[in-house]
Amino acid sequence: MTDVHIIGAGIHPFGRHPAMTGLDQGVFAVREALADAGVVWADMQFAFGGSAAAGSADAALPRLGLTGVQFINISNGCATGGSSMLSGYWAIKSGEFDIGVVLGFDKHPRGAFNADPEASGLPRWYGETGMMLTTQFFAMKIRRYMELYGISETSLGRVAVKAYENGVRAPHAWRREPVDLDTVLNSQMLSDPLTKFMFCSPAEGGVAMVLASDKKMRELGLTGPKVRGAAVRTRPRGSFEVFAPSLDVERGVAPTVLASEAAYAMAGVGPQDIDVAQIQDTESGAEIMHMAENGFCADGEQEAWLADGVTSLGGRLPVNTDGGCLACGEPIGASGLRQVYENVQQLRGRAEARQVPDAKLAYSQVYGAPGLSAVAILEA
Amino acid sequence: MSVAVADGVFVERADGVRLIAGRSRDDGEMRFPMPSGADAALYDPVELAPVGKLWSYTVQRFRPKTPPYIGADDDKNFVPFALGYVEFAGQVIAEGRILIDDPSTLKIGLPMRVAIEAFPTSTRGDVATYAFRPA
Numbered sequence: 001m002t003d004v005h006i007i008g009a010g011i012h013p014f015g016r017h018p019a020m021t022g023l024d025q026g027v028f029a030v031r032e033a034l035a036d037a038g039v040v041w042a043d044m045q046f047a048f049g050g051s052a053a054a055g056s057a058d059a060a061l062p063r064l065g066l067t068g069v070q071f072i073n074i075s076n077g078c079a080t081g082g083s084s085m086l087s088g089y090w091a092i093k094s095g096e097f098d099i100g101v102v103l104g105f106d107k108h109p110r111g112a113f114n115a116d117p118e119a120s121g122l123p124r125w126y127g128e129t130g131m132m133l134t135t136q137f138f139a140m141k142i143r144r145y146m147e148l149y150g151i152s153e154t155s156l157g158r159v160a161v162k163a164y165e166n167g168v169r170a171p172h173a174w175r176r177e178p179v180d181l182d183t184v185l186n187s188q189m190l191s192d193p194l195t196k197f198m199f200c201s202p203a204e205g206g207v208a209m210v211l212a213s214d215k216k217m218r219e220l221g222l223t224g225p226k227v228r229g230a231a232v233r234t235r236p237r238g239s240f241e242v243f244a245p246s247l248d249v250e251r252g253v254a255p256t257v258l259a260s261e262a263a264y265a266m267a268g269v270g271p272q273d274i275d276v277a278q279i280q281d282t283e284s285g286a287e288i289m290h291m292a293e294n295g296f297c298a299d300g301e302q303e304a305w306l307a308d309g310v311t312s313l314g315g316r317l318p319v320n321t322d323g324g325c326l327a328c329g330e331p332i333g334a335s336g337l338r339q340v341y342e343n344v345q346q347l348r349g350r351a352e353a354r355q356v357p358d359a360k361l362a363y364s365q366v367y368g369a370p371g372l373s374a375v376a377i378l379e380a
Numbered sequence: 381m382s383v384a385v386a387d388g389v390f391v392e393r394a395d396g397v398r399l400i401a402g403r404s405r406d407d408g409e410m411r412f413p414m415p416s417g418a419d420a421a422l423y424d425p426v427e428l429a430p431v432g433k434l435w436s437y438t439v440q441r442f443r444p445k446t447p448p449y450i451g452a453d454d455d456k457n458f459v460p461f462a463l464g465y466v467e468f469a470g471q472v473i474a475e476g477r478i479l480i481d482d483p484s485t486l487k488i489g490l491p492m493r494v495a496i497e498a499f500p501t502s503t504r505g506d507v508a509t510y511a512f513r514p515a
Contacts, residue, residue, distance in 0.1 A: 117448050123413060125385040127448025129499060129509050130440060131463055131475060139438035140465065147436075147488045192439045192483070237409075246401065246412035247435075247465065247473040 004092045005217045006378065007224040008037025008210035009344040012105070014203050014328040015174035022054025022331070025206030026105030027063050029334075033101065033208040037222060041065040044210075046091050046100035048084040050074035051333035054107045078280075078368015079232055080104055081207065081336030085376055086230045088211045098216040105206035106331030120243050120370060134282075134369065135199065137242040139191035142285025146193070149300035151288060153193055157184040158306040159284035160198050160326055166313060167327025169354040172338070174203055174329045198284040203329025207337035209344070225347040225362070225378040229267030233258035235371030242369045256280075256293040256365060256373040263363075263375035264295070271295035274377075275359040276346050277317060278339035280367040281324040291319070294365055294375070313354055321346060321354045336366035340376055347380040382498060385509040388425075389413050390494065396430030397494040399510060401472050410472040428468045431515050434490040435473050437464030439483045452500035466492045466512050479513040491515035 010032025012025035020028075026049065034040060041064045049057030050073055058071040076083040081104035088102040115134075117127040126132055145151060161181050167173035184197040217224060235241050238252025264270055271294065279294055281287035288302045296317060297305055305311055311319035322328060322342040325335060343362035345351045360380045367373045384390070390399050402414035402423030414425045443451070443458035453459065462478035464486070479495060480486060497511040 115445075115448060123386060123389075123416070124448065125389065125509065128450040128501070129385060129477060130444040130449045130451060130461065131477070132448055133440070133444055136438050136440060136463060140436040143438060144436035144488060189439070189441050191441060245475050246410070248409065249467065249470065249472060 001093055002095065002213040002215060004089050004227045005212055005214065005224040006209050006227065006340070006344050007212045007217055007220070007222045008033040008039065009341050010034070010036055010208045011172045011338065011341050012206040013172045014205035014331060014338065017204050022051050022105045022107035022204060022206070023059055025107070025204060026051070026057060026103050026208070027060050029105065029206035029208040030060065030064060030101060030103050033210050037210045039099070039210060039220065042067050043099060044069050044101050045097045046088070047071045047103065048074050048087040049103035050076070050080040050084055051104065051106045052077070052080060053332065054105055057103060057105070060103070076232070077370060077372060078332050079336060079366055079372045079374040080333045081338070082366045082374025082376065083232055085209065085337060085340060086232055086374065089227050089230045092211055092213050099210065099212040101208055101210055102337065103206065103208035104333040104337045106333040107204040108202035108331065110202065115243070122243060122245065126245055132243055134242050135191045135194070138283045138285055139194050141240055142289065143193060145285065145289055151300070151303055153185065154181070155288060155303050155306045156193065156198055156284040157181045159281065159287045160184045162312050163281065163320055163323045163326035166321055166354055167323025169352070170322035170327070173323045173327045175323065175327045194283050194285065200282055200325035200330045203331050205328070205331040205334045205338065207334045207341050209337065209340060225344055225380055227376060228269065228379045229263035229265070229377040230375065231259045231262035231266065232372060232374040233262060239371060241371030254293050254373070255371055256290060256367050259373040259375040260294045260365065263377050267377040269361060269377065273361050274317065274363045275361050276321060276343065276356040277319050277363040278321070278324065278342050279319060279365045281320055281326050282330065284326070286367070287320065287324065290365060290367065294363070313356070318356050321351065321356060332368070336364070336374055339364035339366060340378070343378050347378055382506040382508050383504070385499065385507045390496070390510040391427065392496070393427070393430070397496055397510060398427040398430055399474055399494060401426050401428050401474070412472050412474040426471070428471050428474065431491055431493050432466040432468040434486065434488055434492050435465040435467045436488060437462060437478065437486050450501045450503050452502045462486060464512065477509070477511040479511045
C-alpha cells in the first residue's frame with residue numbers, strides 16, 4: 001500500500017476577524033496550502049472539509065473552482081478536522097486517489113458555547129437548571145484527577161503560562177502576549193479550580209492540507225511529512241464525557257486512550273519515540289490529563305514534568321509548541337488541523353523561534369464533545 | 381410545593397428523596413435519569429439510595445447562557461452555585477446542583493444526601509428540582 005504524505009499546509013491566523021466569514025478563512029487556508037505545494041485546485045481529486053458553526057465546507061467550491069471534484073462535508077464535533085484528515089488519509093491509502101485537500105474552518109460567537117439539551121439526547125431540565133456547560137465538565141474531571149494523583153493548582157497555572165509563552169513565538173496564534181503565573185492563578189475563577197486564563201476561548205480560523213500518495217509526491221518532485229498513524233475513537237463504556245447526567249460506577253478509559261493506542265500501533269512507535277506533541281488543551285487540566293491518556297507519562301508525573309519544564313520548548317518533549325488552544329483559541333472545525341499544521345511546520349524545520357531541534361516524529365491529539373478523540377502521528 | 385422540574389426524576393420516600401434511575405434489561409447498566417421515549421421500554425426504573433458520596437464538584441461562577449438555562453436571575457444578581465457528581469454505591473454516579481453556603485468546604489468523599497430545591501425560573505415560577513447537600 002502507498003504511503004500518505006502532507007505536501008502542502010496553509011493556515012489563516014486564529015483569532016477574531018470581524019471582516020471575514022469562517023468560509024473566507026477556509027478558502028484562504030486552501031489557497032495557502034496549494035501554493036505551499038505548488039499545485040492548483042484543478043489537480044485535486046478529492047476534498048474533505050467541515051466547520052461546526054460556519055456553514056458547509058463545500059460552499060468553498062465556487063471560489064476555488066467548479067471542477068466537479070468530489071467534495072464531502074465532514075461533521076464530527078470537535079474532531080471534525082481530525083476526521084477530515086483521516087478521511088483524506090484513507091482515500092489515498094485505499095489506492096483510489098493520489099492527491100486531494102482536507103480543510104477545516106470556523107467562526108464562533110464570544111463566550112461559552114451554546115448548548116441544546118435535546119440535540120444531545122438529554123432532558124430539557126438538565127440545561128434549564130444550569131448543568132449543561134462544557135466548562136463544568138472540564139472542571140470536575142480535573143478536580144477528581146487532582147485529588148487522585150496529587151496535581152496542584154500551580155501545575156494548572158504552569159500549563160497556561162507555557163501556552164502563552166509559546167504563542168508569542170507562533171505567527172498564527174491569537175494571544176501573543178506572555179502571562180505570568182500569578183496573573184493566571186489570580187484571574188477570575190470561572191469554574192473551580194479553573195480560572196479565566198486557564199481556559200481557551202471560542203475563536204476563528206482556517207487550516208488546509210494537501211495530501212498525496214508517495215508516487216504522486218515523487219512525480220511532482222515534492223517532499224513532505226509522512227502520515228505514520230491516524231485514528232479516531234469514540235467514548236467507551238465508563239468514560240467521563242461532557243454533558244453526562246450520570247456515569248457508570250465501574251470506571252473505564254477515555255476515548256483518547258483508545259485513539260492513542262490505535263495510532264501508535266499503526267505507526268509502530270511508542271510514546272517514548274515522539275519528539276514533539278500537540279495535545280488538546282481546551283483548558284489547563286485537559287493538557288495535564290491528556291499527557292497521561294496519550295501515554296507520555298504516568299498519572300501524577302505531570303506535577304514534576306511541569307515543574308522541571310519537560311514539556312516546555314527546550315525540554316525533552318515540547319507540548320503545544322504554538323500555544324495550543326489556550327493561545328490560539330478554538331475554532332472547532334479548524335482546531336485539530338491546526339495541530340497537524342504545527343507539526344508539519346516542526347517537521348519541515350519551518351517553526352522558527354519555536355522550532356524543536358531535529359524533530360523527526362510528531363504527535364497530535366484532539367478531543368471533544370460528545371466524547372471522541374482523533375490522533376495523528378507524522379514523520380519527517 | 382411547586383411543580384417538579386420534570387416527571388419521574390425523583391420521588392419522596394419516608395427515608396428521604398430518591399432519584400429515579402433506569403437499569404438496562406439487557407446488561408444491567410444503570411443511567412440517570414430513567415430514559416424516556418422509545419428507550420424507556422429497554423429500562424426498568426430503579427430508585428437510588430437517599431445518601432451517596434461526593435465524586436467530584438465545581439462552582440458555576442458565571443450565569444449560564446439562556447437558552448437553555450431558565451434561572452430567574454440575570455447577569456447582575458446571579459449567585460454562583462456548586463454542582464457535582466454523587467456516587468450511589470453499587471448503583472450509578474449522578475450529577476446535580478449542590479446546596480451549600482460555603483463551597484470551599486466541599487471535599488471528594490463527603491457524604492451527600494438528596495434534597496429538593498425550589499428553583500426560581502424566568503418561565504415557570506418556582507419549580508422543584510433535586511439537589512445534593514452534605515448529609
